[in-house]
Amino acid sequence: MTESAETLQARYYEQSASAYDSVHNASDDHEHNLALQYILMISHAFGLRTFLDVGAGTGRGICFLLDRGMEARGIEPVAAMIERAELNGVPKGLLIQGSGYELRMNPLTPFLNVEFSTMWRNPTGLWRR
Secondary structure: OOOOHHHHHHHHHHHHHHHHHHHHOOOOOOHHHHHHHHHHHHHHHHOOOEEEEEOOOOOHHHHHHHOOOOEEEEEEOOHHHHHHHHHOOOOOOOEEEOOHHHOOOOOOOOOOOOOOOEEEEEOOEEEEO
8 A cells, every 4th residue: 555645744754853954954045044034024025923834844934933023833744843843942832733734624723713914834935815
């Protein structure tokens, strides 16, 4: 039986969580960091203050925005990535385990009654409400 793409991806992130930031955030000019600078620039231009990071990983985006006075929360399917995010300084409860597909379907999702001005799937994809 062939494993689903989601299962393979989850396994990769479970296994690489502890080293993820050193591989994917090696320098200030890394594409993820440049994308966060772009998101910050756009947020200032449009007055965006509340963010939802879907697939938040190790919390780099959440920490980046919180450090700049924005409100940010996230959802991440891989428990090891959430553990790493909390070690990186994301306050407990701002990053929940789950999938972006579950946000509107699950009445228990803590973000159901929160309005976000911006949501992104990864540091290079930005959507404005």
